[in-house]
Amino acid sequence: MPDLNDIATFVQVVRCGSFAEASRRMGVPANTLSRRVQLLEAQLGIRLMQRSTRNLALTSAGEVFLERCSAAVDGLMDASQELQAVNQEPSGLVRVAAPADFFDFFAMEWLTEFLATYPKVRVDFVLSDGRADLIAERIDVAFRGGILEDSGFFARKVLEAGxxxxxxxxxxxxxxxxxxxxxxxxxxxxxxxxxxxxxxxxxxxxxxxxxxxxxxxxxxxxxxxxxxxxxxxxxxxxxxxxxxxxxxxxxxxxxxxxxxxxxxxGHGVNLVYPSRRYLPLAVSRFIELVVQKMGSADALLTDGTPDAP
CATH class of the missing domain: 3.40.190.290 (D-Maltodextrin-Binding Protein; domain 2)
Incomplete structure (x- = not known):
C-alpha cells in the first residue's frame, strides 16, 4: 500500500512545478523529494511524471492520479491544521470521573471560574464510587484515592495523605x-x-x-x-x-x-489520566485548576469552599 506521505509529496511537488521549488517551500532536500516520488511510482507500478533538473511534466496516469488525490490531501492538511488550532486555545469536552460525593468537597464555584475563563470548554462529570475504566468510558481525568494500582496510567497527587x-x-x-x-x-x-x-x-x-x-x-x-x-x-x-x-x-x-x-x-487523592503526552489543552488546563485548588488540605477549608450540608 502506498505511503500517504509519498502521495502528499507528489501532490506538493506538482503544485510547485519543480523539485527545486518544492524543496525551497517544504524545507526538504530536492533529492529526498525525488526519491519519495520514485518510491511511490515503484509501489504503483507506473510512471507519474517526466522530470528534468528544473522542470517536470505529468504523464496521463499522473494527471488522473493527481485529480483523484488532490482533494484528499487537502482534506488531510486541513484536518491537521484544525487540530493544531484546537490546541492553541482550550476547547472541547473534558470528561471527568470522580466519587459520588465529589461536589461535597470540590466547590462548584471553581468550575464556574474555569468555564468562564475558557468559554469553548465543556466538562462532563461521571460521578460514581465504582472505579471507572478510563479507556472504555473515554475518561480524560479520574480522581482516585487509596493505593493506586500499577495500571500504566500517569498519576499526579493533588492532596497529600493526611x-x-x-x-x-x-x-x-x-x-x-x-x-x-x-x-x-x-x-x-x-x-x-x-x-x-x-x-x-x-x-x-x-x-x-x-x-x-x-x-x-x-x-x-x-x-x-x-x-x-x-x-x-x-x-x-x-x-x-x-x-x-x-x-x-x-x-x-x-x-x-x-x-x-x-x-x-490516609492515602490522599490522585489525578489519574492515560498519558501526560499530547494532552488536549482543555484537559491540561483542568488539571492545572485542580492542582491549584486542591494543592493542600487547607484548600478544602478556605472561605471559598462552601460549607458541606
Missing part, C-alpha cells in the same frame, strides 16, 4: 459516654463502610506508633465518607474519617474528637 481520626457528635457522647480504650469501641455504635454484616475492621496507630486492629459494628453503614460524616453529625455513632472532612465540624463544635491519640494514615 490522617483519619475518630469523631462523634456531642449528643452521642452525652448519651453513650466517651470510650476510654480502643476495646471499649465494641460497646459503641460505630459507623462503618457498607457491609452486609454491619461490621468493620479499623487499623489504627496509637501512642508509640504502635498499630492496633479493632473490630467495630453499628446499626448504620454507608458507601461514602460523606454519608458516614452526616450520620455522625446526626448522632448515630462514632466515625473514623479524614481530618480534612471533619475539621470544620470540629471547629464549630458539631463533632468532637474520640480517642484523639489514635489515628489512621
Amino acid at each position: 490522617t483519619d481520626g475518630m469523631v462523634a457528635s456531642p449528643a452521642y457522647i452525652a448519651q453513650r459516654g466517651v470510650p476510654a480504650t480502643l476495646q471499649a469501641l465494641a460497646d459503641h455504635d460505630c459507623l462503618v463502610f457498607s457491609h452486609p454484616s454491619g461490621k468493620g475492621t479499623w487499623r489504627i496507630t496509637g501512642p508509640g506508633n504502635t498499630e492496633s486492629e479493632v473490630q467495630v459494628s453499628g446499626r448504620f453503614s454507608g458507601n461514602t465518607a460523606q454519608a458516614l460524616r452526616k450520620a455522625a453529625l446526626a448522632g448515630l455513632g462514632i466515625a473514623l474519617l479524614p481530618a480534612t472532612l471533619t475539621r470544620r465540624d470540629l471547629r464549630a463544635g458539631l463533632l468532637v474528637p474520640v480517642l484523639p491519640t489514635y489515628h489512621r494514615r
